[in-house]
Amino acid sequence: MTKGILINYEFCTGCHSCEVACKKELGLDFGEFGIKLEQVGPYKYQTGDLSEKWEWTYLPVLTKACTMCEDRVKTGKMPACVQHCQAWCMYFGDVEDLARKIDGSSRCALMTGAVTS
Amino acid sequence: MLFNYQEFLDGINRDAYHEGEWQWEEDGYTVTRTYTYSAPGCHDSCGVLMYTKNGKLERVEGDPLDPCANGRLCMRCLNLPEGVNYEQRPKHPMKRAGKRGENKWTEISWEEALETIATWIRVNIDEAGLGRESIFVNHGTGRNISSWVPFLGGACLGTPNIGAIGFSGYSCYLPRTCGTAAGIGDFPIVDASETHEDRYNNPEWLPPEVIVIWGCEPLKSNADGFLGHWLNVCLQMGSKLVVIDPQLTWLGAKADFWLPLRPGTDLALALAWLNVITTEELEDKEFIELWCAYYDELKEHVAQFTPEWAAEICQIDAELIRKSARFYAKASRGAIQWGLAFDTQVDSIQLCQTVSNLMSVCGNIDKPGTNILVRNGFEINPGYATAQLYCPEETFAKKLTVDLVHPNCVQFIGMADCDAVNRAFESGRPYPIKMFWSQGSNGITCSATASGRVFKMLQNIEFCVVADPYLTPTAVAFADIFLPLKTTAERDSMRVWWTPLRAMKGVSEWYDAKSDEELVIALGLKLNPELFQKRWPTMDALKQDYLDTGFNIYDEQTGKSYRSAGRSKAGRIEVADAHTNYYHKHKDNGDGTYDNLVQRGGYEYDDFCATYRKYEKGMLRPDGSPGFATPTGRIELVPFITFGAWGIEPYATHRESISATRWLNDAEYKAKYPFICINGTRSYEFFHSENRQQKTMREFHPWPLVKVSSQTAKEYGISDGDWLWLENSEGRCRQKAVIDPTLNPNYVHAEHGWWFPEAKPEFPHLFDSFECNINNLTHSYETGPGGIGNPLKSICCRIYKCTKENMSPTPGEVITKLNGYRNNFIACEPFARDLAYDSTCNINKDVIKDTPLADVFGDGSSLDTIYGNKKGE
Numbered sequence A: 001m002t003k004g005i006l007i008n009y010e011f012c013t014g015c016h017s018c019e020v021a022c023k024k025e026l027g028l029d030f031g032e033f034g035i036k037l038e039q040v041g042p043y044k045y046q047t048g049d050l051s052e053k054w055e056w057t058y059l060p061v062l063t064k065a066c067t068m069c070e071d072r073v074k075t076g077k078m079p080a081c082v083q084h085c086q087a088w089c090m091y092f093g094d095v096e097d098l099a100r101k102i103d104g105s106s107r108c109a110l111m112t113g114a115v116t117s
Numbered sequence B: 001m002l003f004n005y006q007e008f009l010d011g012i013n014r015d016a017y018h019e020g021e022w023q024w025e026e027d028g029y030t031v032t033r034t035y036t037y038s039a040p041g042c043h044d045s046c047g048v049l050m051y052t053k054n055g056k057l058e059r060v061e062g063d064p065l066d067p068c069a070n071g072r073l074c075m076r077c078l079n080l081p082e083g084v085n086y087e088q089r090p091k092h093p094m095k096r097a098g099k100r101g102e103n104k105w106t107e108i109s110w111e112e113a114l115e116t117i118a119t120w121i122r123v124n125i126d127e128a129g130l131g132r133e134s135i136f137v138n139h140g141t142g143r144n145i146s147s148w149v150p151f152l153g154g155a156c157l158g159t160p161n162i163g164a165i166g167f168s169g170y171s172c173y174l175p176r177t178c179g180t181a182a183g184i185g186d187f188p189i190v191d192a193s194e195t196h197e198d199r200y201n202n203p204e205w206l207p208p209e210v211i212v213i214w215g216c217e218p219l220k221s222n223a224d225g226f227l228g229h230w231l232n233v234c235l236q237m238g239s240k241l242v243v244i245d246p247q248l249t250w251l252g253a254k255a256d257f258w259l260p261l262r263p264g265t266d267l268a269l270a271l272a273w274l275n276v277i278t279t280e281e282l283e284d285k286e287f288i289e290l291w292c293a294y295y296d297e298l299k300e301h302v303a304q305f306t307p308e309w310a311a312e313i314c315q316i317d318a319e320l321i322r323k324s325a326r327f328y329a330k331a332s333r334g335a336i337q338w339g340l341a342f343d344t345q346v347d348s349i350q351l352c353q354t355v356s357n358l359m360s361v362c363g364n365i366d367k368p369g370t371n372i373l374v375r376n377g378f379e380i381n382p383g384y385a386t387a388q389l390y391c392p393e394e395t396f397a398k399k400l401t402v403d404l405v406h407p408n409c410v411q412f413i414g415m416a417d418c419d420a421v422n423r424a425f426e427s428g429r430p431y432p433i434k435m436f437w438s439q440g441s442n443g444i445t446c447s448a449t450a451s452g453r454v455f456k457m458l459q460n461i462e463f464c465v466v467a468d469p470y471l472t473p474t475a476v477a478f479a480d481i482f483l484p485l486k487t488t489a490e491r492d493s494m495r496v497w498w499t500p501l502r503a504m505k506g507v508s509e510w511y512d513a514k515s516d517e518e519l520v521i522a523l524g525l526k527l528n529p530e531l532f533q534k535r536w537p538t539m540d541a542l543k544q545d546y547l548d549t550g551f552n553i554y555d556e557q558t559g560k561s562y563r564s565a566g567r568s569k570a571g572r573i574e575v576a577d578a579h580t581n582y583y584h585k586h587k588d589n590g591d592g593t594y595d596n597l598v599q600r601g602g603y604e605y606d607d608f609c610a611t612y613r614k615y616e617k618g619m620l621r622p623d624g625s626p627g628f629a630t631p632t633g634r635i636e637l638v639p640f641i642t643f644g645a646w647g648i649e650p651y652a653t654h655r656e657s658i659s660a661t662r663w664l665n666d667a668e669y670k671a672k673y674p675f676i677c678i679n680g681t682r683s684y685e686f687f688h689s690e691n692r693q694q695k696t697m698r699e700f701h702p703w704p705l706v707k708v709s710s711q712t713a714k715e716y717g718i719s720d721g722d723w724l725w726l727e728n729s730e731g732r733c734r735q736k737a738v739i740d741p742t743l744n745p746n747y748v749h750a751e752h753g754w755w756f757p758e759a760k761p762e763f764p765h766l767f768d769s770f771e772c773n774i775n776n777l778t779h780s781y782e783t784g785p786g787g788i789g790n791p792l793k794s795i796c797c798r799i800y801k802c803t804k805e806n807m808s809p810t811p812g813e814v815i816t817k818l819n820g821y822r823n824n825f826i827a828c829e830p831f832a833r834d835l836a837y838d839s840t841c842n843i844n845k846d847v848i849k850d851t852p853l854a855d856v857f858g859d860g861s862s863l864d865t866i867y868g869n870k871k872g873e
């Protein structure tokens, strides 16, 4: 079953905890990441229904280095990024189960690594 | 709805996280389940699993079984090992070998250090006929204030003069605690379920319907014992936001209403909100009828403060004020999260009182999902009370109080008045300060307003002891004796700040360092042996007494109990029982020790904080009757009695600071200093001046950043990453530009607390501490009613780009070698009397050798050189 990480990024605050937790877990050097935060905004929409509303979105992206915390997960623990996510917006599991969690109530992204088990 | 607390709890593999164990072996590591509490860290204590090997901290993880943080950690605790194991961290006590500022030290033993201190005090204070009041004891924030440093000051050194250095107007937290104590009698915090062990599952708890985030960025600051991300859970459970902040934050972008008010005008807005609520009759009539006093007087007073009136002052739209006020008032559960900005304005004390009125008139007090009233867990209340209790009464009577500098004010705060302390240093009146003890505080880098002025006044101190985990700029500049302190990873301690009570268990070793607690004992046994032999001869005795009495007095021979006479009074009063609720809860089972607490998992919630509607249940008043802990037993919406006693006008009115008044009314001044400089907003990487040694934190946040608007960037030709000078009449500093398209073009925002542990320590560099210090531009002695609140977050300045030609003299050179930016300071006056500092005048440039600064024009890549990183291989 393919494992994945679901990010309810509507609520990602850009706190960097996932990035640092992962760096520690994988022992990555300066400038290297297993998960890296990306940012959109802030800007104010001028057009359409969203006119006068703000955009400010964070989304962390899994890199090639991500192992889905395979060793860690085997011991029954959560992936380091998921365990430490301050906004409580990351979930780990089988992709089918995670996909079922997505209920359209907020913006979500489902990511997988290349590791299956 | 994705957030489901029960699902989270059910999903934890409890064996994998060793439920029920506090210490175990795992993959060659010893793992300890405990809590952290700075240094380094913050105001909070998150549950952690510390991984150690051979006495060294190797790894820190969050503990998913901890109900406070649920395993979620911010990057600071995740990176704790880098701070704890920082190679240049001092290992032994040291005495100064060269001149001050040369950074030459000789390592000495603790015995020699303590003996030197004791001898110096005996010869130069006691035998010289001076009193111990001529010792000033300085603490930082977090771990130190709540328990240890005031206790050390009073019980070991015998001085009443304890507090922040150069921090005019007690501009942190005290205004909020006192402003609410005046009207409500207790302290309100947002109810994000944090008082319940079962948290979001608690059957009584409901998330706030509307949360007002006012003058803070709680996600980053985690201030005052409140973990900001708890609010994020509330958002996921449906809470809506109003954000009141001159700058757009991520929370502001999510809010239904963002009110970007002009810095320092929060009271005008609060009065207008009250105006809307009272005139539109949105108040909670039943709550007011039953529990409040002076509503009619308040309503009549705020009738003049219309949204249109406030709109002009705050420079926001009147309709926005109306709509947002209704949004809060109509919520069935409204909660206000307030921040440091409340304490850094000249109408601070009235602002705090007025915003607590907003909570009260809307009935948002002590109900689920509102602002709940909290006290320290189990009534364990050390801190300033202990300084009062153990400092001899005749010495305490000489405490430096607010009336010495602000004649109509009355001292009602435990801390020595910061401006009275400034004046004693600067003028020797009413007596000179001979000795400076600084513990866990890096004043000249961080909290001291008018940093150059504070440097000048500390320069001539006769004797200085700095105790800290790190060799700070403050230590290099002044210390005669340096005492190495333990970090949170090494110390055995406890904390109460609301709830739960938490234990920190030391897991690693650091050479000769002592914890704050061990230092209290060592110094106490040396200087006050009679008391310490009797009460606190060992760490075990100290820890037990913390839990049993909170350092109050229980006399076993007579069976009598005493506690301190009051927040700012000397001596003790007899009480029925000095024991804490913790003592009573555990005495029969005999399981009330520190070790028991550690082994139970390190935390214990108390019932008081977890109980709603305490005012109905007679839990707030000493006599056990329903009501509030105020003179009338009701919430006093106009605090005639308490503010009256404190010499503060009970009816709130907005006032502007000196600089704001000039900026608004004096075109010439505004042309010279066109920007309002907001400052001190937190970042995820740092807690005040901490964490700058840590490679990972600097990877994410290498340089101090000044935000400028897109319009300003265009006008001044500024690109992201350009170094900018910020300058006003008091001095200048430089930071790196970051263009913020959402920022009001009239404002800039600068960071605080920067120093560069990788830079040169000796004068004039001081780890480049003054180069980027925004407090080079702030001033002291300007405060508002009650002597409370300095407008340090809303100063005025101009900006210009750093060029090779305008780098010299550097702020460090000016402050440490050239007698400072300003020469003619008169004690008690905020601004110097000489010509205002101007980069083009007044400083004799010939005497300065051009000192090239590391990385002035760098882009950050040179950090790799600093840390010896190899990249791109």
Ligand code: SF4
Pocket (backbone or CB within 6 Å): A021, A022, A023, A025, A026, A034, A035, A062, A065, A066, A067, A068, A069, A079, A080, A081, A082
């Ligand atoms: S799952 Fe593990 S390896 Fe992948 S990003 Fe998260 S912490 Fe890094």
Ligand code: SF4
Pocket (backbone or CB within 6 Å): A007, A011, A012, A013, A014, A015, A016, A017, A018, A019, A037, A058, A060, A084, A085, A086, A087, A088, A089, A090
């Ligand atoms: S830890 Fe969570 S909230 Fe923080 S940046 Fe990562 S995904 Fe976002």
Ligand code: SF4
Pocket (backbone or CB within 6 Å): B036, B037, B040, B041, B042, B043, B044, B045, B046, B069, B072, B073, B074, B075, B076, B077, B078, B222, B227
């Ligand atoms: S620094 Fe962060 S993780 Fe550590 S105690 Fe504070 S909030 Fe918690």
